[in-house]
Amino acid sequence: MKINVSYPYPVLYMNNDDYKQTSFSTKIDVKEEFGEVKIEAHFYLDNLEIKRLIENRSCVYLIHVECSQTSYRKAFETHQERLEISIPTYQLRGKIVLHSFVIAKEAIHNYTNEYLNDWYKGIPLTFEKGNILAIGEAIETTLIDDHTEFLNLPSIVTVTKSLKNDYMDVDIHSNNITIYLPEYEYHQYAMSAHSPLKNTILAAVIVPALVYVFSKISEANGDLEEYTWYQVLDKIFQENNYRLEDVGTDVLSPLKAAQLVLRKPLKASFEEIEKLHRTED
Amino acid sequence: MKLKFISDETLMDLRGNYDSYKEHYYNEDHEWFDNYLKEEGKVLESNISFEMPALNMEADYAASDKENVKAIYEALKHLTVNQATQERLWAGLAHLQLREFTFYRLKKDLENKNDKRINTALFFKNGNKRSLFVHILARLWWVGYMTYDESNKQDPYWLTNFFCSKDFSARSVIFFSSNFTSNRTITKGILKCLVGLEENGIEIKRDHFVQANKYLNIVGGAMILDMLTEEEVEDMVKKYLLKYFGYQLDGDKVHFVNH
Numbered sequence: 121m122k123i124n125v126s127y128p129y130p131v132l133y134m135n136n137d138d139y140k141q142t143s144f145s146t147k148i149d150v151k152e153e154f155g156e157v158k159i160e161a162h163f164y165l166d167n168l169e170i171k172r173l174i175e176n177r178s179c180v181y182l183i184h185v186e187c188s189q190t191s192y193r194k195a196f197e198t199h200q201e202r203l204e205i206s207i208p209t210y211q212l213r214g215k216i217v218l219h220s221f222v223i224a225k226e227a228i229h230n231y232t233n234e235y236l237n238d239w240y241k242g243i244p245l246t247f248e249k250g251n252i253l254a255i256g257e258a259i260e261t262t263l264i265d266d267h268t269e270f271l272n273l274p275s276i277v278t279v280t281k282s283l284k285n286d287y288m289d290v291d292i293h294s295n296n297i298t299i300y301l302p303e304y305e306y307h308q309y310a311m312s313a314h315s316p317l318k319n320t321i322l323a324a325v326i327v328p329a330l331v332y333v334f335s336k337i338s339e340a341n342g343d344l345e346e347y348t349w350y351q352v353l354d355k356i357f358q359e360n361n362y363r364l365e366d367v368g369t370d371v372l373s374p375l376k377a378a379q380l381v382l383r384k385p386l387k388a389s390f391e392e393i394e395k396l397h398r399t400e401d
Numbered sequence: 402m403k404l405k406f407i408s409d410e411t412l413m414d415l416r417g418n419y420d421s422y423k424e425h426y427y428n429e430d431h432e433w434f435d436n437y438l439k440e441e442g443k444v445l446e447s448n449i450s451f452e453m454p455a456l457n458m459e460a461d462y463a464a465s466d467k468e469n470v471k472a473i474y475e476a477l478k479h480l481t482v483n484q485a486t487q488e489r490l491w492a493g494l495a496h497l498q499l500r501e502f503t504f505y506r507l508k509k510d511l512e513n514k515n516d517k518r519i520n521t522a523l524f525f526k527n528g529n530k531r532s533l534f535v536h537i538l539a540r541l542w543w544v545g546y547m548t549y550d551e552s553n554k555q556d557p558y559w560l561t562n563f564f565c566s567k568d569f570s571a572r573s574v575i576f577f578s579s580n581f582t583s584n585r586t587i588t589k590g591i592l593k594c595l596v597g598l599e600e601n602g603i604e605i606k607r608d609h610f611v612q613a614n615k616y617l618n619i620v621g622g623a624m625i626l627d628m629l630t631e632e633e634v635e636d637m638v639k640k641y642l643l644k645y646f647g648y649q650l651d652g653d654k655v656h657f658v659n660h
Contacts, residue, residue: 121580122622124622124623127623128623129623182625182628184625184627186580186583188529188530188580188583189486189529189530190482190483190485190486191482191530191533191543191547191577191582191583192482192583193580193581193583193584193627194584194627195625195627195628197628208481209483210481210482210483210484211481211482211483212483213482213483213486214529221625223625223628225628248624249624249628249629249633250624250625250626250628250629251623251624252623252624252625278409278410278413280410280413280414280417281414281418282417282418283418283420283421284418284420284421289417291413291416291417293526294413294416294488294525295488295529296409296413298413298416298417300417300418343528346528346529346530347529
């Protein structure tokens, strides 16, 4: 759902000045438990006139839940200052967006409010059913698929064999990042799980692939956000106090981002090589 | 019988190495696919029960698409929407139990070696949501799911029949790529309005779907459409389309207004 900058009627919203010295805000908590997504919303409305409209059932508090991937879109209403919603997890997947509002349940004519900005003075105001009186906070959250080990990088990267290509290639337009290796390279890679050079092989394959991935993020303009790998990386970055959106800007280069995510892969690789040399000596 | 699907590795191999495998598709080489999928780890069995649907494979896609939406949705109504968004399930079915249908539905594209369409028909190449309405099997289920009307006990597929009566491929993508058609109350309201117009002798074309969506997109900027009832959506869209196309409502009958 897109929130507009301006509406053909006054809206109590932190990002405009249709009203003065009054506010509406919402605290939304989301957690997942036993196959259900539980949403708890608290509405804080500091405006007597709108409160009165809610009490006499002309308006409602509303939480709008949208999950584009599963075509889930639903509005939940209440007259109370607290709302609990449970949605079975199987109805949702990936990114979920929640918005909060106060909405007209019926037409409201001759609307007045003492906190309205001066420019509305003397203008007759009417709300139709479904019009927005106030906008509160919105949040986005991401459900990670059960079969994806959360925060486990290899689970979002798959290495597979390319039959035609002589060079490594990476496909990012899917829920997993897929690295295609030429046949010989792939077989060597596939046998590397127990190799004493395991980390070195990983660094040789995954580091350049991730640098490629990160170099694409800044030019993708949000096109990649729907994919699981993006959402998992986004969480990893947030939990480490970085922002995935910053990758590819002056703040964080793709090269450094790849090394951060893989926790200093070159060091691990050289330590391995050093150890191997020592055993040979 | 249980529903089978392909592993992530198999999916990425078929997707990524399409250029190496494409001749097997062109040649409808069942033997090659059988042998390939026989290899260990290629196919996984789910715990989802599955009865093989009797799919319609007549030459006229306009007729068969409509029947197959119902056949696939009936056979797999018990899928959760989460499961129904999984590429490996639909790509799996297209290569496994419903491969015959794949070759039937892509006959012209396979003959013409239309690699782009073969790819979008078998894999999710158009983004997570749009692909659901582009993939040859996923779109059958999703159109069934979005148009099924459980409130009509006698004929829950009456809106499906209307929606699939023509222009199925384009309609599916255009109509369901809107965000608000995710809400089935809104979807049903629009479809009921269009059925009503058709019953009054108006031939419903692609532009009717486009204009209905455009209108709701604009209105949706100033109000929360999801609060409306089916009847309210039906009524709003009807009023707008009558005006836009210059139809006149005379009692229950619609007439064209001469410009």
